[in-house]
Amino acid sequence: MDPSLIYSYIKLRKDFGHQPMFSEVAPVMLDSINPNKQEQRNYCLRNPVHKEVQASATVSENFANTKIIIRQDTGINHYEGGWPKEINFTDEEATARYRRRFERDDTYVDAVLNLYPQFEHYINQNNGLGIYNIYFKEMESENPVEKPSIMINSVYKDQQKRPISCISWTYEDKSKVAISYCDRTFPEFEPLNRDYLCFIWDIENPSDPYTYLSPPTACWQLVCSPASPNVFIGGLEDGKVCVFDTRVQFDPILISPAYIAHRDPVNALLYIPSRLNIEFFSGSTDGKCMWWDMRNISFPIDSLIMSVRIPPGDQISLANSEGVSCLQYDKAFPTKFLCGTDSGLVISVNRKGKTYQELMSGVFYAHDGPVKAVQRSPCSSKFFITCGDWRVNVWSDDLISSPIISGIRHRKQINDVVWAPHRFSGYMSVGDDGKFRFWDLLRRYREPIATMPVCQDRLLKIKPHEDGRLIAIGDAKGVLHLLSLSETLVSSGDGDKQLMTQSFERETRRERILENRVKEIMIKFKTTEDQTDEQEKEEIVEEDPFKLVEDEYRRLVMEEMRHTEINTGHSFSMDDTIRTR
Template identity: 40%
Template sequence: MDISYSYAKLRCNYGRQPMFCERGPEMCDTIATNKAEFKHFILRNPVHQPTQHTPIYWHNEINTIRAEYTTTGVNHAEGGWPKDVPVTDPEATQRYRRKIEKDDNYISCVMSGASGIDHYVLQNNAIDMYRTYYVEMPSMPDVERSSCRLVNVYRDLPSRRPISSICWQPDGQRYAVTYVNVNWNRVPRAPIECYLWDVENANYPEVTIKGTCPLLDLQFNQRNTNVLAGGLMNGQVGTWDRRKGGLPVVTCPPHVAHRELVRKVLFINAKSGKEFFSTGPDGAVKWWDMRNMSEPTDEMIMDAAKSSFDVPTMAKATGGSALEFEPTMPSRFLLGTENGLVLCGNRKGKTPLEKIPLKFEAHLGPVWSVERNPNFLKNFLTVGDWMVRVWSEDCRESSIIMSPPHRHKITAAAWSPTRMSLMVVMQWNGVLAVWDFLRRQYEPALTMQVCAEPLLAVRMHESGTLAACGSRNGNVYMIELSPNLAFSDRSDKGILTAMFERESKRERILEARMREIRLKRMQAEERGGSPRGSTGDAGPPIGDRDLVEATTAYMQHARRELAAM
């Protein structure tokens, strides 16, 4: 039997896809059994076999010390030529080349490397680099995969201090972080410095921000990105300049500051670009001008008046816990309070009712976050009572979308600036939940266990791909979202608009129905009769027909969405 076969083939045909064909089996050789070997078989019973039942341990050593890197550079101007050979003279360089080529070491190096070079040259000639392989195979549809990954961790240097706020620089290269660690008497238990981090360097902060007392919030100026405004724990507000170091440039006097700590500071869309406003638990909202910090330019007491004759007082004011400002609405803002209300303020209002035209009873406890949707300004989210709610300014009595109550406390949430239907939610157990209302409304589209400690703050990057999450141990986790979670499709805006309108219409119908029930109950109580009997005698209410129609339309739309999936 021949065990070798030689054939000729062009080198350019090597490496191509092999083509196989079906073929029947062939008998190459057979070996007959030897019956004489059967006599040598001995059955042994029992068989003695040693066995080790004790546990086996290994001793491994691993280096867990964090590596620190530095960036250095060398300017090599002349290249690899000797000092006595002028690089700009072609004759001198040619003479030097001839001298090197006559050297025995040069000849031996070329001869030793010729075999390897010849191998790679032949390999390049064998592979057709300009051919597109597997073109005839049908392309598979792209599978949408939602994912997020941890890019970097920025750790607090001196100690583990909880993070109170995070703010991105408008150009997206830096972000400011404030740390607060105090006892019940508001005495600092750790250093009070705050940091300005560079995204590319997680080893050391770029600038250290210092104040007379702990900073609770820092915000970048949208026009001059080197200037920051912050709120202190003693009620004062101040400004810092990154180019001048970490000390404050100017702070307001104590007698015009807030009576309590400053929760939030935000820049407003003014012509000068140097105005901002602040709020705190004292119930006042104050506007400041960086050019003159001796007194606030304006002040509003957040006391929700019931009539135009009521005079707002600081004794009845509700303390602020969250603040939101939209640049396209320069005179209006949203304030989340400590007693669960969300107040819509109007700076240009003259009467108490015009200054606070809208009031939402959002939560039973404090409102930890409030933020408008960047694409749908009438809709905003609130965080409190272990849940997240999405509100519409057209529906004041109830939210249009709400998450189920979670087992772990929800601490913060933020909308995505590029994907209009997505929001990022932080939880006390260190889980990051990504909610996409175009995919699911009853549960998050993606969850990720970021860390073991609680997450306290989150701020989205303007590109929509990065989310900075702050924890209780002072760590900032940079999370990168997949492209399908960072960008919107062409049809997303229309679908989300229809969804918000549908939910708003449903809530308006329910509000009208509840008002009708309350009115009939009041009328029955005034007549001295039974509310249940008077409601039953009046016949079927008018709002039930609209409610049934809205429910039918919603169920039909849900069936179409399920069929499309």
């Protein structure tokens, strides 16, 4: 090693300081500070002491509403191009001549020679990998595991805070939501509804309505035409029906006369699916259903009084009719529809019936109060769901005595129910407790699979979009909540439809067996009562005849004694008279 690179550090021992000597000694008090009484008087003892301590990290979750981006894949087929303007590419001779002249150019030859190694590498790589082969195609795909989730997308508020009476989606690519606002309680002293505007909202703009409709009175029902997203049908508070066209004006373009309209507000309004989609029918609490043609609503096509409990000797009239609360029509039954009433009945009506009994083909005693919603199942049109009072029930057309599936009783009333459009076993409900519930009959019978507290106010109406992902819910303060469901709540499994149909059929058979058993018990009980009555009658007939004669004798003696007392003033006893005689 080079001596010049070595340097020695030297320090004397005396520069290290004194050597520390450690030893164990007893504790020694260095200082003692006594409490200051004067300072102690300036403070008070706090007992108990509440102190918040956060041991975990603070985490927040935020949602942002973004615009829907529609993506589309397109391709380009480059057939011919890149020719000079003076060359006609449709002339083969001209293109061949130009190609030969261009290929003799030195620049072209150099470019091809430079690109050849790269092309050769890609061709060999393609032959080695086989990028066009589909790997793992024999492996079965599994359904994704996802928990059901619900999210509030947007909120659309009415400045007047009017209750939402009806929700309707438009039939177009970018669907809009049409909302009618009014208080549906009957006024006692003065009108409750003073602002009659109905709003049409664009779901991408929750701040301002897209457009509005101006009916002459409060609008209880609002339905969009399946044929045109600009045409709407309205049911008014004074019993009239009207037609709106937003392309023409905001006011109604057609309105029915007052003398043929309903006597009460229009409580239900539905389109009848047809080739032209120009027919609809309405129902009111006056107990009448009317069929209309949208081209001429000056007079209804047909009408029917919903009367099923006619007193003996009375005729069918509005006096003994049932007030209509909701209607349901399914294109699977062109001549039939379901009618919910204010008295808790669901009436199955057949328009082609010859007699009135055939018209009212079935009467279901559904609920204790008004039937607020009725809808047929997308799984099978033979089954339908109803809501009213505090329950939701599922019924079958083959069994009118009792529901095949009885829902649980809730603490708050249920205001609306609807089937999931594409999930055959699911339905949704809203009520006075402000919660949205999603039920699945194949998974759970007695509790929902997903619950979402939407708001503190009463939820009145629910309307899903036809694709089943977006759900519109209206409350009593005029706020429309737009909810989105996860994929597991939208689509059904491969065998859900078959399993749900089998479940409905099984419950129907079970209820029919129970019904027959109850009938047998009632017949047996009635037979026992009849036998008991006959035995009592025989006992009365077989009484002792001497006792009957004695009772008759006593009655005659008592009459004679009363007659003697009146004439002579002398009183007799019953025993003395019997002994004397």
